[in-house]
Amino acid sequence: MTTPHQFLAPEGWAQAKGYANGMVAKGGELVVLGGQIGWNAQQQFEHFDLVGQFEQTLRNIAALLAEAGAGPEHLVRLTWYITDREEYLANLKAIGDAYRRVLGRHFPAMAVVQVVALMEADAKVEIEATAVIPAKPAQVAA
Template sequence: MMHPPLESQASPHDFLHPKHWKPALGYANGVVAKGRMVFLGGHIGWNGQQEFETDNFVEQIEQTLKNIVEVLKEAQAKPEHLVRLTWYITDKREYLANLREIGRVYKRVLGAHFPAMAMVQVVALIEDRAKVEIEATAVLPE
């Protein structure tokens, strides 16, 4: 079943969620989109000079999301154009222990827009200080 975007979302996409399933919390089960596609490689929680300003898990997530928004701007895209995020985290327990704070950071940076998402715990990331890496896909309306 296709659900239109929520009124609080200015998304040009349709979200997919079978009506007999429990509501998805914090992500869309699927997204249908048409337009110009923008693919972002994995971004981590360092600044534009490739320097870490913190080793705090939540602060690295915030910086990572801000980095994604900055790169999206280069394509004249906004967070509401995101259709998919793939998160790689180094510590599932740290993520779960900070869900509320992560949710606040997410909404502050990306708004109340929840594309299709996946999260994977990994042993390590290429940058030793990185605690999160996020790949993103956006679709700009035609």
């Protein structure tokens, strides 16, 4: 997947795999999404496992991006909050598969943080997202 943004990769650094160390986005509209969890549009959980909730969380992010006129390629940052590091590590392949199914092969700057709990008792993952929709040529200041 291509992105209109620049990936930061200093000379001599090992290539980031599945994430970016940093990104540069110039101009345009900033899209900031609050923490999304793995429930459906009616705020009901259909999945009680990490992988199912993770995929639903990404679908929620994709729906909000679309509402803003953006797509996964506009993401510049994701912050994941997970409640169980061991469950996360045990499911890396399935999580990666779900990520690529929903967001493709665009990997923005990311952080994954283990937390004790999330506000919704059944939630296993919460993800905050930031995207930048590039300015159209007519929007660029002279």
